[in-house]
Amino acid sequence: MPVRKGNTTWCVGVSRTSRHRGCVAGRARRSFPDLDKVDRSALTQPDQLIIKSIGCDLRPPGETIFGTCSHGKIGEIFMGKLMRAVAAAATGLAIVAVIPAASSATADKGGKSTSVTVRVEGESGTIFEHIIQTTGHDVTTVAGGTHHCDGTNNGANPRRGATPTSALDDASKAAGFTWDATYSTSFDDFLVTRVGGDAQTATQFWGILVNGALTPVGGCQVVLHRGDEVLFAFDAFAKNQVLSLRGPGTVHAGRTATYVVTDRSTGARVAGASVNGTVTDASGTAKLTFPVPAQVTVKADKANAIRSNAVTTKVVR
Structure with a gap:
């Protein structure tokens, strides 16, 4: 779903292999597969555009510029002092961020960060x-x-x-x-x-x-x-598999949170992987329940496989 914010269009809920005509009329965009985060440094302009995340979990100052957005909420881009934030670990649902035309995605050269x-x-x-x-x-x-x-x-x-x-x-x-x-x-x-x-x-x-x-x-x-x-x-x-984990950024305490494990190399779902102690079924799915509000980090592991990325889930009341 394309959402226009200023001079930038955000494509929410679009897989990294999808194409969406509504995203800046086909201009270059950058996807962040298996993440429920937007990498703000990827959107930084010479004039120091920032993202003010609406409903997002901002982290303490650090090396990078991004936040964890639950429920696919969109950040508002505005002018101001460059902010730097660090997120804990990769979350699950894909968000595709479109780079404004002035800084379309290209191979970085020389000493460019x-x-x-x-x-x-x-x-x-x-x-x-x-x-x-x-x-x-x-x-x-x-x-x-x-x-x-x-x-x-x-x-x-x-x-x-x-x-x-x-x-x-x-x-x-x-x-x-x-x-x-x-x-x-x-x-x-x-x-x-x-x-x-x-x-x-x-x-x-x-x-x-x-x-x-x-x-x-x-x-x-x-x-x-x-x-x-x-x-x-x-x-x-x-190792014969490279595990990849996706799951919710937010879940209510006592409700079921569904996590899916795939092979990052092939995209195939992985059965028999342990997701915080719960084993995935034939569809690569594991269902977890968290009893009290907290912020939990979830990973998948399996014998003869490279363990997965982390998914950070915020458990709310």
Whole structure:
């Protein structure tokens, strides 16, 4: 459903694969799959447009500019001082934000800051999961030394940009976790060996996925685009599914909240996954009930699969 706000049209409840003629007459737009958040940095203009979220859960000041909007409520764009906010973890329902014509979505170049979701799934838990601003830059690790990491590594791309490994580096600095990587002169790239306390073994290695697919090259050779989902996963090559979770942003206490687990790589629904202890049925669905008002974080896990993104559900009276 397209909704006009000033010079911007918001498309609410539109899947990331859908097309809607009402969205700025077909102008470029950016989708945020499996999120009930709008990444405000993606809408930031040189004149510092902001979003004032109506009915949205704004977070404390931090690295990014976005909020959690329940019931598909629309933010009002207005002029003013640039606000920065951080959301907890990915929520469920898709919202598609349309970028005004003056800043239609293009590949970010050079040192331009790019907004992406970075998630790091360790051996037994999630190490990091947030939307961050990142750029391609020189990266320094203990084992690998200092080298450029901007998409031009090994001649992979003609222009510089943000990369998965530069995003991991920026995430580590923002959140205070450590990581390490060796450096291959043959590939002109880093090979991640440890994130947090989870180090590779002789048979278990760190893998990099972008938008649910393993990267065919190293993390400094992939140029990211605004809205991309970057995932670093421990023992990724031994997993046969990449779990994705969607669910409600808001639910009333005592009422049933329905969560759906799919394979991010194929879109197929996943049976037998544990969603906060409740196992999904043949349709990939799990129904949870929360007795009292609270804000809960829900994730899905399954043997031989990479655990899902988080869904934050606000339980109200």
